[in-house]
Amino acid sequence: xxxxxxxxxxxxxxxxxxxxxxxxxxxxxxxxxxxxxxxxxxxxxxxxxxxxxxxxxxxxxxxxxxxxxxxxxxxxxxxxxxxxxxxxxxxxxxxxxxxxxxxxxxxxxxxxxxx
Amino acid sequence: xxxxxxxxxxxxxxxxxxxxxxxxxxxxxxxxxxxxxxxxxxxxxxxxxxxxxxxxxxxxxxxxxxxxxxxxxxxxxxxxxxxxxxxxxxxxxxxxxxxxxxxxxxxxxxx
Numbered sequence: 732x733x734x735x736x737x738x739x740x741x742x743x744x745x746x747x748x749x750x751x752x753x754x755x756x757x758x759x760x761x762x763x764x765x766x767x768x769x770x771x772x773x774x775x776x777x778x779x780x781x782x783x784x785x786x787x788x789x790x791x792x793x794x795x796x797x798x799x800x801x802x803x804x805x806x807x808x809x810x811x812x813x814x815x816x817x818x819x820x821x822x823x824x825x826x827x828x829x830x831x832x833x834x835x836x837x838x839x840x841x842x843x844x845x846x
Numbered sequence: 847x848x849x850x851x852x853x854x855x856x857x858x859x860x861x862x863x864x865x866x867x868x869x870x871x872x873x874x875x876x877x878x879x880x881x882x883x884x885x886x887x888x889x890x891x892x893x894x895x896x897x898x899x900x901x902x903x904x905x906x907x908x909x910x911x912x913x914x915x916x917x918x919x920x921x922x923x924x925x926x927x928x929x930x931x932x933x934x935x936x937x938x939x940x941x942x943x944x945x946x947x948x949x950x951x952x953x954x955x956x957x
Contacts, residue, residue: 762942762943764944771930771950771952772949772950773932773947773948773949773950774890774932774947776944776945779939779940779942779944781941781942786940786941786942787939787940787942787944821889821890823890825943827942827943828938828941828942828943832895832897833878833895833936833943834880834892834895835892835945837889837890837891838889839888839889840889
């Protein structure tokens with residue numbers, strides 16, 4: 732299995748809701764990533780998990796809360812979002828730092844709309 | 847500073863014409879560079895990595911350390927090449943690795 736899967740594909744939520752995005756991979760990758768992508772813009776890195784520990788937080792507001800319950804799963808918990816948080820949220824995975832070849836495998840994304 | 851610059855936001859060519867998408871980087875160590883492609887309604891995927899020195903879908907890219915460039919080239923563009931192309935640099939932060947992306951070039955190949 733060489734795919735990263737993300738659920739849900741689409742999510743509409745109000746500013747007072749709490750929701751979660753899920754990401755899963757079964758490639759044995761020990762690094763997982765969350766990105767935010769606005770239309771016609773490059774992916775913006777949000778968080779990196781390495782061996783299930785948070786290693787990079789790119790100064791993301793606390794209304795976004797990542798969680799890595801095991802080596803295959805990555806969640807992004809959302810609470811009290813703003814309309815400007817509407818975007819495509821991408822998950823990716825890769826071998827961790829010791830790997831000679833480096834490639835990030837991306838999921839299809841969750842299209843989030845905050846109303 | 848770790849930075850990737852793609853000077854062209856948009857690039858439009860006719861089918862069969864050569865195409866070159868420019869990428870310049872700034873990195874203090876030994877760089878590892880990639881081209882990622884995002885076709886309409888598809889996921890972001892790796893197209894090329896410089897260490898493999900491969901040709902994928904007719905595209906090639908050579909790392910030029912003197913000019914700090916990693917331009918993507920194809921001698922004869924096809925309509926199916928129309929997509930968003932991102933140049934990316936492998937970087938280290940906090941003991942982990944990440945990709946630093948350029949802003950991207952939208953390539954349109956006209957019939």
